[in-house]
Amino acid sequence: MRVLITGVDGYLGWPLSLYLAARGHEVAGIDDYSRRAWVGEMGSQSAIPIAKMADRLLAYREHLGQNLRFYRGDLTDYNFVLNAYKSFQPEAIVFLGQMPSAPYSMLDVHHAVYTQTNNVMGALVTLFAMKEVVPDCHLVKLGTMGEYGTPDVDIPEGFFELEYRGRKDTMMFPRKAGSWYHQSKVHDTHNVEMACRLWGMRSTDIMQGVVYGTYIDEMGDDERLRTRFDFDQCFGTAINRFCAQAVIGLPLTPYGKGTQKRGFLALRDSMQCLGLAVENPPKAGECRVFNQFEEVYNVTELAERVQGVASGYGLDVAINPMENPRMESESHHYNPDHQHLLDLGYEPTRDMETELKQVFQDLIAHKDRIEARKEAQFPDIRWDGSRRKSDYL
Amino acid sequence: MRVLITGVDGYLGWPLSLYLAARGHEVAGIDDYSRRAWVGEMGSQSAIPIAKMADRLLAYREHLGQNLRFYRGDLTDYNFVLNAYKSFQPEAIVFLGQMPSAPYSMLDVHHAVYTQTNNVMGALVTLFAMKEVVPDCHLVKLGTMGEYGTPDVDIPEGFFELEYRGRKDTMMFPRKAGSWYHQSKVHDTHNVEMACRLWGMRSTDIMQGVVYGTYIDEMGDDERLRTRFDFDQCFGTAINRFCAQAVIGLPLTPYGKGTQKRGFLALRDSMQCLGLAVENPPKAGECRVFNQFEEVYNVTELAERVQGVASGYGLDVAINPMENPRMESESHHYNPDHQHLLDLGYEPTRDMETELKQVFQDLIAHKDRIEARKEAQFPDIRWDGSRRKSDYL
16 A cells, blocks of 8 residues: 655654555655754754664665655645645555644744644645545544543543433544643544545544554664654653653652553554554545553553663662643543454554563663753643743652 | 724624723724735625724724724734733733634635634634733633534533533533634634633633624714625625625525524624623633524525515515535534523524614615625635536526
8 A cells, every 4th residue: 555654754653664664565754854853942852863864764775675755845835745645646644744742832822833833734734635636545643642631531432422412413522632732633633524524535533642662673673763762851751751761860750649641552552553544444434533542551650660660670760759840630530442443453462561671771772862961851841831840749 | 891802803893892882891903904805805895885994993083982992913923912912901802803704714725724824823822912911811702603513412502511421521512613714713712721721711702603784883874883794605694695685686595405504693782792791701710602693594594584674675586596515414403502691681682684674774875886796796615625606506
C-alpha cells in the first residue's frame, strides 16, 4: 500500500516509516523539522542522537531496499500538500505532523495560537487536498486520550449511543480537554468527522495514550535509524523525564499527588496499532475511533516502575513529588474502552519493564547529553499563564 | 457598565451599540469592516444603505449623547486587542466579530482556513487579552444553534447530565455542526469552556437562532443609524432572501424539501436577549449557555409567512423550491430547550408578521439596490466542494 506519513521526522513518524516499509508498504513522508526546532527552543535536545534527514534516508535505502519519498514543507501550505499528494497518490495518510505538547501550547498567547493554527489548519488543508486528489484515501489521524479529559463516567471509543429524554441517537462522546494543544486535537476531530459525514471520506482517529520506548526491531543496530527521546518539560512525557532523571541521579518528580491516571503503550505496540489501522481501512464515510493504550497507571505507580528498573542498573533514586504546574484532576475515575484494536488482532507484545530496560541501556550510553540539558526538564510553564519553577513538595 | 462589542459594524453589532447606550451603558466597539468586504466579494451589497463608520459615530453622538469608543483593527492581532482592552477596561465583551456565513466557509480551502483561523484565533486572542487586562470581565460570545446540528434527541442548553453505564457527570452536549463555519463556533465554544474551567473566566455562550428584522426603536428616523440587510447566497439568511425575492417579484426558493426546521427571533428580541446576558453576568468560572430563539419554523412555513406578508403589499409571489446546495438533514427531530433567557425575564415582544411588515417597508424603498445585485442571491456554492448554480425543482 502507498502510505504517506506526515511528521515523518518525529518520534513516532520515523519508526513508523521503517515498520511499514519492512511490512512491504511503499512509504512517503512530509516534514519541515519543526520538532527539532521546538525542542531546541526549549533549550533541549534528543537524548538519543538522531541523524539528519539525508542520512536517515540513506540508511533507510540501505536497510529497507527502497527509497522513502520525502517532501520537505509546511502542512498548512495547501499548494505544497496538494502537489505532494498528486505526486505520491497515497492510499493511506498517517497524520502525525502536529505540535504535540500541552505545556508548549500553554506558554503564552503566541504559542497557543501557533499550536491551534498549525494543528487544526494543517489537518483541514489535508482534508481538502485528499478530497481533491485522493478522495478514497484513508486518513489515520493521531488524536490523544487527553481529548476526553477525565469525566466521571466511562469513556467509549469516540462515539456512543446517547439516550436522552426517551429518545436515542449515536453521538460523538463529549470531549473535555485540558490544554490548548489538547483542544486543537478536539477541533480537528470535529473537522474530520464532518469531512467523513459530508464528503464520504474515511478516517481512523487514534486516541493514543502515552507512548514510551526507544526501539523497534526494524532499527537493527544502525544508529542512523534511531528515533528521538525528549526529556524537556514540553516534549518529554512524565515517563521520559523519570528515566532521564534516574540516569543522572536526580529524584523522580511526579507532579502533585501523582494520582493522575493515564493509559500507556510501548513504541513497538504503537507501531503495531498504527499498522493495523492502515491495513484495515474503514469504509467510505466512516469515521472510526480507536482508543489506543494498553495499561493504565497513575503517575506515582509509573515513577515506582521506573525506580525499580533503574535500581537494576545500580541507579538508586528517590521519588520526590513536585508542585503541579498544570491544572488537572489529580483524583478521578478513569475507565476508557479499548476494544476496537484488539478486535483487529492487536497483540500487546511487551510489558513495561522489558521496554524500560531498553530505554535505560540507551540513555545510560548518552548520559552526557541529558546532563548537558538537565535544566530543561524542570517545569516552569504553569497552566495559570505565569512562568515560575515548581518546587519540590 | 462598560461594554465592548467586537464586530460593531455588523448586522447585530451596530444596533446592539445603540440599544446598550440607550440603556445607559458606556459602549466601545472594534471592527475592521470585514463584513462589508465579504459581501462585496460575493458581488452584493446591503439592501438598506448603511452609513460609513465616521457618519455612524457622528449620528451616535447626536442621538445618544455619548461617544462610541471605536477601535479599528484585526481581532487576531494580540497587541491591538490587548491595547484596546487596556484603554477601555471593558466589564463585558460581546464577541460578534466573526465570519458568520456557512456557504462562504464552504467555498474552497482558502475560505475554510480563513474562517476557522479568523473565528477561532480571534476568540482565543480575546481570552488571553481578557485574562491579562480584565480577568473579571464577562465574555458574551455569539454561538449558533447550528453548532448542535440536528440530533435525533432533544437539545439542552449547552450542558446536560450524562448518565452512562450507571455513572453520571455533567458534560457538554455533543456538537454536530454542518459547515466549516459552524465548526469554527464549535471550536471556540470548546476553547471558551476551557478558559472558564482553568482560568476562572466568566462567559455566556449565546446559541442564537436565525435573527431577522431591520429595525429597533433606538434607530429613530436617522438613516445613519440603520443596520445592514444582506440577501446574497452567503450572508443573506433564507428569510432575508425570501423577502428580497418577493420585493423584486421572483419566486421564493426554499432549498430542497423545505422541511428543515430552525429557530428564529426578531432583531429587537436579539437585542433584548444580549442585553439581559450583559446585565446579568455569570459568576467567575461559570460557562453559561443560552439557546436563543423564539419560534421554530421549517423553511417552507417560513416562505409561506413571507408570501402572506408580501401579498399585503401587492406583491404576489410563488414559492418555487430550488435544488439544495447544502448537505443537511431535510426531515429531522428538532426540540431544543430555550428556558434560561426566559428565567432572566426575557419577554418576546413581537410576532414574525409585525416584524416582516417593517422589513417589507424598508426593502420596497430600496428595491433598486436589490434589483442591481439580484444575481448574488442564487446559490452556486455547493457542500460537495463544487460550484454550480442550483436549478428550480
